[in-house]
Amino acid sequence: MLYRLENLKRWHGTRTVLNIDKLEIGPNRIYTLIGPNGAGKTSLLKILAFLDKPSSGSLQFLEKKVLFEEKQLYALRRQVVLLDQNPIMFTGSVWKNVEFGLRVRKVPSKACRERVEEALELVGMESFADYNALGLSGGETKRVALARALVLEPKVLLCDEPTANVDNENQEIILKIIKRINHERKGSIIFSTHYLSQGQRLADHTLLLQNGALSDMASENIHRVTVLDRQEDGCLCQLTGQLFLKFPLQFFPDSVKVAKLYIDPTCIVLNPKATNPAEGNLLSGHITDLSQDSGQIRVIIDVGVKLAVVLSVEQYRLEKPGIGDKAPIFIPHSGTRCTRIGHLNSDQSV
């Protein structure tokens, strides 16, 4: 096992930013960390990169317990590299930046030159070698930072939102490099992203983070709901925007006024034949987007808020949804979960 985390917690003051009961990460795989802002992705990556110490719990790397002592950390950091979300370049040329890690490792000049050339070529920045690194664009900076990390041939490459704040062209280049590195060098890659589709397209495993805890909820189809009215037959709730839904009373105990609602995209029924209002909510909207992900079809339907619906290829062929089509959907209560806002663990679901 590459990493093993047990009861790992990280807090800043009174705020818990990370709370992981158990997590095992295997070698030579691509993992994606998915979660909204503030989910704890960066905090987890910093701990995995040995740049931050957990407040409690244990972390093992290659079956050895990490004691977070300076001498041990120095050796561990030489096997793992973290690519920052907004990487910063050292003063100097692109070449000087890329060779930094090799210089501190005292790699001989000839080998150093060859490896820097290879890394710059890999990210398509070889013609920028003599440029001032501080004068690069956002996308170019990310690519040079990736070369600066890859030149070290780390056992684990951790990337914090590698495609954030870059244009589509650079996004594609970066994603292709990540895939290629894993394929050719058999190195482990853990990267965080906001985008479920991007993560699932690239990764062998997906880790979902919600409020610092691992979750089985995807980060899409999560909406804030306000309980407007309680009646005998259920609670009337309002989602962000002007969407009203009715849920059974047991979804919301008396004290809960605001909660997070998660609708499983695989449970939503497109073009339902027969529906029972007691078992879910029937809505109508328009299809705004269609895409293919790992053998599944994602349909985005605007029903006042945008909801993702995941169909199998067979279902897609049967329904033949098209962009702009009017689409009734049925959201069964069984595919819906509510979580109190601010709570961490799934066992605190309401």
Next chain:
Amino acid sequence: MDLLFDSVQSALLLFMAFDAELIEIVIVSLKVSFAATLIASILGIPGGFIIAYSIFPGKRLVLTCLNTLLALPTVVIGLLVYSFISRRGILGPLELLYTQKAIVIGQVILIIPVIMTLTIAAISRIDKRYRMTALTLGASRTQMALVILKEARYGILAAVIAAFGRVIAEVGISMMLGGNAKGFTRTMTTAMALEYDKGEFVLAVALGITLMTFAFGINMLFHLLQGRTGNDAV
């Protein structure tokens, strides 16, 4: 206006004549000022770096003390050092009083807080990502510190220049610990004070102009260096 005009004329004449006494005074001034700045930089820059990058109880108190020491009068430093190096002081046998070394000791005490506080300010302004990036790329603590120092070099250089300006212009320490001995411990400022006492205002102002010329030259050098490396730093 006559005083200023005569002083500039007098200063130019002294320069052009390579006046031996003036050159001697300038050399002594530069020697003690450079020595004091060098020693204070060797002690103050790493000290400032450690304080800026460490988290320890009482850090705020240390910063407050350092800021307070910026206002330390030269006369107080003169008296303090005097009490140690005078014949009756514990360092009396070293016979440091009225030597250039005594001036250097006093001036180091004067400018260490200047260099430390300005270094702390320069380091604190450096983006925290530099530290993280250096460490994740495999740098040791020392290598990481060198990266930070490199990125903060202009701020640190400004601290050193400010400290040099402080010592070359100070008079209290040089007078009390150096004694203004002609040819040994007479600096530009003590010579100016002496000429003023003698009523030789023209020579005093001429020495002042000389001092300002040196200060200007050093600052120009700094700005040229900053401009050249700052514009196309590769």
